Every structure is written in structure tokens, then in C-alpha cells.
Amino acid sequence: MNTAENSMKKPVNFIHQFLSAMDKISEEKSFNPTHVSLYVSLFTRWNLNHFRNPISINREEVMTISKIGSKNTYHKCLKDLQKSGFIDYLPSHNPMKGSQINMLKISTTTDTSTEQVVDKYNTTTTQVVSPSLNNINSINNTKNIDIGSNKNSTKKFKPPKLDEVKNYLKEKSKEYELQKKEIDQEAEKFLNYYSAKGWIVGKNSKMKDWQAALRNWLLNYKKFNPSDTKQNQAGHLHNNEIKDYDIPL
Structure with a gap:
């Protein structure tokens, strides 16, 4: 033959x-x-x-x-x-x-x-073709995604309640110079604002830490709402105090 x-x-x-x-x-x-x-x-x-x-x-x-x-x-x-x-x-x-x-x-x-x-994973026999690098990376990426999703599932974001926001603001009142009236007002504003947005921050990112978002809220609040003291100092030239201008300087 x-x-x-x-x-x-x-x-x-x-x-x-x-x-x-x-x-x-x-x-x-x-x-x-x-x-x-x-x-x-x-x-x-x-x-x-x-x-x-x-x-x-x-x-x-x-x-x-x-x-x-x-x-x-x-x-x-x-x-x-x-x-x-x-x-x-x-x-x-x-x-x-x-x-x-x-x-x-x-x-x-x-x-x-x-x-x-x-069979790409049989290492006991002589293989004709070795495993594809892309296939290996794909499997590793899938495993990493599964692991990451499990970690994120343990820290799922939960929107705060009004009392939680107020209590946190009370803790930060000295640091941000907040009055009791401001605590109540800003707590409601913060809660109403992000509830309406679906707790989205930035362009399209789901909020992960509402306390960090609240601290940023306070920074902007102090920037656009100066204290009454500063407002009085800025308007000091416009006062109703009666002066005698006949007295020589």
C-alpha cells in the first residue's frame, strides 16, 4: 500500500x-x-x-x-x-x-x-492550536465583571431621607457656618433637587455617595449665598447715620 x-x-x-x-x-x-x-x-x-x-x-x-x-x-x-x-x-x-x-x-x-x-482548555494532550489570546482575555474580563458586579451589589446606593440629610448638616454646621434655619432649608432643597434628577450627578452618572454630593452642595451654597455680615459690610456706605458736616476735620 x-x-x-x-x-x-x-x-x-x-x-x-x-x-x-x-x-x-x-x-x-x-x-x-x-x-x-x-x-x-x-x-x-x-x-x-x-x-x-x-x-x-x-x-x-x-x-x-x-x-x-x-x-x-x-x-x-x-x-x-x-x-x-x-x-x-x-x-x-x-x-x-x-x-x-x-x-x-x-x-x-x-x-x-x-x-x-x-478544546482550548485541555492541557493533558498535544494541542493542534494553542488557545487564542483574545479568548483568554475575554474569559478573564467576564470574570472581572462578575467579581466587580458582586462588589457593587453589596454597596448599592440608597437615597437618603430628609432626617438623614438634616442630621448630617447638623454635624457639618460649624465647619460650614450653618444656622438652624439654613439647615432645614438646604436639606429640603438638596433632597428635592436630586430626587427630581433621579439622583444623577454630572451629565449622566448615578450618584454613589450622597454625603459627598451634599458637601459639594454646601460649597456652592456658601459661594452663591454670602453671610449677612458680609452683606452688611458691603453695604456699609449706604447707611442712615446722621452726621454733622459743620465740624471741621
Whole structure:
């Protein structure tokens, strides 16, 4: 039994065969992209022939599909593929008759099943293709999202009640120089304002800490509502005090 017949003893699994070939090609240090494109074009014709050997090829057609522009490069790649055990090249040496190729079945060191080849996480067998970095990152990101969501669920924001806001303002009354009347007023203003906004801060961010938001509220309140003392000082020139201007200075 020749090599081609022996290679077809078992049915060809498309995925297993293609991945095994790509893995073998990656180990060939002398191969370049033209070897890969030529093998893929031959593999495609083999698949169209229902994985029956031999397949008949036309040089011009195969060169067009594999994007190889030089006849010398084409023949060199065919010989390299044959030498490395990918194909059995049967040239016709007749321009009126196409050459033939036997596609050889590629096996890995450990002949795994299709399920084992596709399994990205099986580290006990020889794998044809290593796990994709994007797949690994995707799994890690999913885990991180799950962990983060669990942490956030333990600190879910809850809008404060009016008494809670007033009590916090009382604690900060000395720091922000608040009077009792101002505490009641600002507590209601703060609660009404953010309740109407759905407890959104900035453009579209859900509030996480209402006490921090309340401190910012007080900073703006002091900025736009100066104390009565300062207002009196600013209006000191406009007073009703009666003076005697006949007294010399």
C-alpha cells in the first residue's frame, strides 16, 4: 500500500486535517506565505473533490488562486510541500494534460479526536492550536465583571431621607457656618433637587455617595449665598447715620 492510499485509510475530518496541516506548516522554518497560500488552494480543491485522491490541477489556475506570480516559485513550493510530507506531486510533463496531486493526511504527534483538537482548555494532550489570546482575555474580563458586579451589589446606593440629610448638616454646621434655619432649608432643597434628577450627578452618572454630593452642595451654597455680615459690610456706605458736616476735620 503506497503513502497516498495509507493516508486515506480513515475518513478525512475537515477541521482536524486543516488544523493539523496548519500546525505542521508553522513548524517548517523554511516555509513562507507562498507555501501557505499554495497548500490552502490545493486543500480547497481536495475538499471540492470530497477528499478523494488524486486531484487534477491546472498550473495557471492554482497560481491565480494562491496569488503566486512566478513559475519558479510555484514549482519550488510544490517540491517543498512534497519534501515535507504534505503532498505527493505527480507531474504530467504534458501541456495538454493536467498534473495530479495526492494530498497526504497530516497527523499530530498524538492523534487526538476532533473534540480534543477544538478544546482550548485541555492541557493533558498535544494541542493542534494553542488557545487564542483574545479568548483568554475575554474569559478573564467576564470574570472581572462578575467579581466587580458582586462588589457593587453589596454597596448599592440608597437615597437618603430628609432626617438623614438634616442630621448630617447638623454635624457639618460649624465647619460650614450653618444656622438652624439654613439647615432645614438646604436639606429640603438638596433632597428635592436630586430626587427630581433621579439622583444623577454630572451629565449622566448615578450618584454613589450622597454625603459627598451634599458637601459639594454646601460649597456652592456658601459661594452663591454670602453671610449677612458680609452683606452688611458691603453695604456699609449706604447707611442712615446722621452726621454733622459743620465740624471741621
